[in-house]
Amino acid sequence: MNYNAWFQCSEGCDEKYPLTEIIYQCQKCDGLLEVGHDIEKLQHRSAAAWMSLFDQRYMRTVYPYGSGVWGKKEWVCPNVDDANIVSMYEGGTNLFWAERFGKELGLENLWIKQCGNSHTGSFKDLGMTVLVSMVKQMISESVPIRAVACASTGDTSAALAAYCAAADIPAVVFLPRDKVSHAQLIQPIANGALTLALDTDFDGCMRIVKQVTRTKEIYLANSMNSLRIEGQKTVSIEIVQQFDWEIPDWVIIPGGNLGNVSALGYGFLMMRELGVISKLPRIVCAQSQKANPLYLSYLREFEEFKPLQAQKTLASAIQIGNPVSIWKAIGVLQQFDGIVGQATEDELANAAAWADRTGLFNCPHTGVALAVLIKLVQRGLIRKDNHVVVISTANGLKFPEFKINYHEDKLGREVKPKHRNLPIELPADYDTVMRTLDKQLE
Numbered sequence: 001m002n003y004n005a006w007f008q009c010s011e012g013c014d015e016k017y018p019l020t021e022i023i024y025q026c027q028k029c030d031g032l033l034e035v036g037h038d039i040e041k042l043q044h045r046s047a048a049a050w051m052s053l054f055d056q057r058y059m060r061t062v063y064p065y066g067s068g069v070w071g072k073k074e075w076v077c078p079n080v081d082d083a084n085i086v087s088m089y090e091g092g093t094n095l096f097w098a099e100r101f102g103k104e105l106g107l108e109n110l111w112i113k114q115c116g117n118s119h120t121g122s123f124k125d126l127g128m129t130v131l132v133s134m135v136k137q138m139i140s141e142s143v144p145i146r147a148v149a150c151a152s153t154g155d156t157s158a159a160l161a162a163y164c165a166a167a168d169i170p171a172v173v174f175l176p177r178d179k180v181s182h183a184q185l186i187q188p189i190a191n192g193a194l195t196l197a198l199d200t201d202f203d204g205c206m207r208i209v210k211q212v213t214r215t216k217e218i219y220l221a222n223s224m225n226s227l228r229i230e231g232q233k234t235v236s237i238e239i240v241q242q243f244d245w246e247i248p249d250w251v252i253i254p255g256g257n258l259g260n261v262s263a264l265g266y267g268f269l270m271m272r273e274l275g276v277i278s279k280l281p282r283i284v285c286a287q288s289q290k291a292n293p294l295y296l297s298y299l300r301e302f303e304e305f306k307p308l309q310a311q312k313t314l315a316s317a318i319q320i321g322n323p324v325s326i327w328k329a330i331g332v333l334q335q336f337d338g339i340v341g342q343a344t345e346d347e348l349a350n351a352a353a354w355a356d357r358t359g360l361f362n363c364p365h366t367g368v369a370l371a372v373l374i375k376l377v378q379r380g381l382i383r384k385d386n387h388v389v390v391i392s393t394a395n396g397l398k399f400p401e402f403k404i405n406y407h408e409d410k411l412g413r414e415v416k417p418k419h420r421n422l423p424i425e426l427p428a429d430y431d432t433v434m435r436t437l438d439k440q441l442e
């Protein structure tokens with residue numbers, strides 16, 4: 001069966017373009033594009049047959065179908081030849097049953113989707129595999145592309161650099177100078193990307209990269225490019241698959257540029273269209289209080305949206321004041337009885353550290369989602385027996401400064417760490433060690 005997908009206007013115009021066209025916005029209304037699929041053709045296969053096909057492929061060895069993204073190729077990007085797929089076996093990440101943390105919070109069914117257990121340490125790999133594969137496809141069809149470029153708060157650039165390096169395609173990354181972690185900065189450098197650190201914030205980098213990619217020879221890899229969204233939507237499909245095709249009651253997602261909230265929503269909607277699920281979960285978007293334009297719009301029932309100047313936040317990957325996917329995200333939240341919450345610096349740091357004490361190792365963005373979860377439980381909106389999934393967007397190992405400074409109480413005046421744990425420095429002397437153990441383990 002030959003499935004097909006294309007770009008279409010996400011704001012309702014009739015415009016359609018092939019996936020190999022270098023275009024990111026509708027030519028009629030300037031709205032963002034989304035990827036459209038031939039749903040009728042996909043419906044020829046029953047929901048049960050799709051589930052069994054996906055289960056057969058999931059985390060197995062047939063390249064590239066063992067990937068959590070490419071195992072669902074027909075729903076994601078059927079147009080790319082297998083030979084052009086650039087995959088690092090993305091997806092297949094642990095859905096961690098947070099039994100102890102859940103208990104401490106009063107929840108029986110709390111799960112953390114560990115999207116950071118991935119090749120470059122964040123969920124950005126899921127979208128980047130699709131985008132870079134399509135670029136390879138276009139290059140194989142002689143479309144003149146000199147390089148792929150993105151603006152980034154640190155994780156998009158890491159993913160772009162790794163996938164481009166594997167495919168031998170030049171990558172250019174624009175980072176806000178001194179606003180990403182050391183680990184995030186060294187990733188594109190190690191992978192040989194042309195790394196430009198600009199004296200601005202993410203929104204400033206985004207403005208520049210939009211201009212740079214106006215010449216079609218430099219292809220834009222930000223989530224404005226809806227190919228990324230197609231890969232990221234597999235997160236919701238994979239979660240449902242990991243629950244043996246049952247949906248959770250709640251999904252909590254940290255949001256910055258708001259591509260991921262949109263993507264997860266689209267994944268659930270597609271499953272419903274194709275009969276895999278019959279209900280939708282409620283979606284919660286969690287923002288940092290320092291960069292909360294969606295939250296402010298939510299308070300006014302999305303009647304209006306105003307971009308703002310994002311303030312410095314520990315959740316640096318979501319320090320965004322003018323999110324590109326704002327209207328897609330609002331559309332999704334309206335269909336999923338959505339909620340937007342926000343977290344202060346103190347709340348996000350303590351939430352991350354509290355959950356760390358129960359065996360996790362959270363990045364600050366996951367901390368934002370956990371802080372919002374805690375508040376929704378306290379408000380009685382999320383109840384004891386609800387099935388809740390928190391999307392952990394990156395691996396905590398990418399943010400050592402955040403972790404160390406928390407335990408050393410050096411995160412600044414706004415954070416009062418409640419879960420500090422410091423090493424005890426001792427002489428290498430048995431008696432002193434034993435005395436200390438006796439005291440500490442009392």
Ligand SMILES: *Cc1c(COP(=O)(O)O)cnc(C)c1O
Nearest residue numbers: 155256257258259260365393394
């Ligand atoms: C990109 C990113 C986000 C935000 O995702 P958006 O799609 O921009 O909303 C959250 N957390 C981490 C770690 C990220 O890298």
Ligand SMILES: [Zn+2]
Nearest residue numbers: 009013026029
């Ligand atoms: Zn349009």
